[in-house]
Amino acid sequence: MTTIDEWAARWAAGQTGFHEAAPNELLLRHGAALLAAAGSIALPRRARVLVPLCGKAHDLLWLARRDVDVLGVEGVEQACRAFFEDHGATPSSTLLGAGHVFNAVGADPALAAVSLLCADFFTLGASTAIASPLAPLSARFDAAYDRAALVAIPPARREAYVDVLGALLGPGAPLLLVSFEYDQSRVDGPPWSLSANQLRQLFASSFELSHLETRAVPVRNARLATAGVSAMSESCYLLRRRGPRV
Numbered sequence: 001m002t003t004i005d006e007w008a009a010r011w012a013a014g015q016t017g018f019h020e021a022a023p024n025e026l027l028l029r030h031g032a033a034l035l036a037a038a039g040s041i042a043l044p045r046r047a048r049v050l051v052p053l054c055g056k057a058h059d060l061l062w063l064a065r066r067d068v069d070v071l072g073v074e075g076v077e078q079a080c081r082a083f084f085e086d087h088g089a090t091p092s093s094t095l096l097g098a099g100h101v102f103n104a105v106g107a108d109p110a111l112a113a114v115s116l117l118c119a120d121f122f123t124l125g126a127s128t129a130i131a132s133p134l135a136p137l138s139a140r141f142d143a144a145y146d147r148a149a150l151v152a153i154p155p156a157r158r159e160a161y162v163d164v165l166g167a168l169l170g171p172g173a174p175l176l177l178v179s180f181e182y183d184q185s186r187v188d189g190p191p192w193s194l195s196a197n198q199l200r201q202l203f204a205s206s207f208e209l210s211h212l213e214t215r216a217v218p219v220r221n222a223r224l225a226t227a228g229v230s231a232m233s234e235s236c237y238l239l240r241r242r243g244p245r246v
């Protein structure tokens, strides 16, 4: 089990090797498809995009620069604050039920379109979403983006993660998901390796899934490299929440 406290300890110790210095390359290549699908669902209002387990990823601002409202969910307050501070802004927070929502305005006007909810993702769900913290944005989101989020969840909790995601997304909503695969027999996660078959099984009942691409990536995680993991691949999928639009 990897708890929020353990993640907070990683953030405090600067063990954030998962953080990329620029928006994720697969988001750059496939984000337009996500946003086009989200936009057609949301019309005539702005689309609302959920980013679970968001860290302080540059991906949040990349999305917000494309005329969508973004809600990141991140369990560690240091990470929520760091996202805004890294972009030269001082965040303020509001307590809204399931957690504090951090916002800020800064030199980049797109920052105002990013809200970060500091909460354990597993405490969210359809009913809590309507009652409190997500209400300012929406009870149901038009799209979601998961990079290194599902792979950060211990395998025993994967189904619960997919359930929460499914409850927060409106029917037809797209999900762009970036995951990793490597030889799990050498070392335990996080990140945990996730194969295409495992993904298909997890999402089969509530999402349609299409595989966009898989590419080899360097093993940057020192713990994995030390354990002898010499090859790693990154895959990108576009999923769509099943069900009629309600």
Ligand SMILES: C[S@@+](CC[C@H](N)C(=O)[O-])C[C@H]1O[C@@H](n2cnc3c(N)ncnc32)[C@H](O)[C@@H]1O
Pocket (backbone or CB within 6 Å): 003, 004, 007, 008, 018, 019, 020, 052, 053, 054, 055, 056, 057, 073, 074, 075, 076, 079, 119, 120, 121, 122, 147, 148, 149, 152
């Ligand atoms: C591997 S990092 C990925 C961060 C981000 N998606 C990125 O691409 O940089 C996983 C993040 O999820 C956060 N996290 C882990 N478990 C969580 C949970 N149950 N609820 C909310 N955030 C969580 C961690 O603090 C960490 O910042």
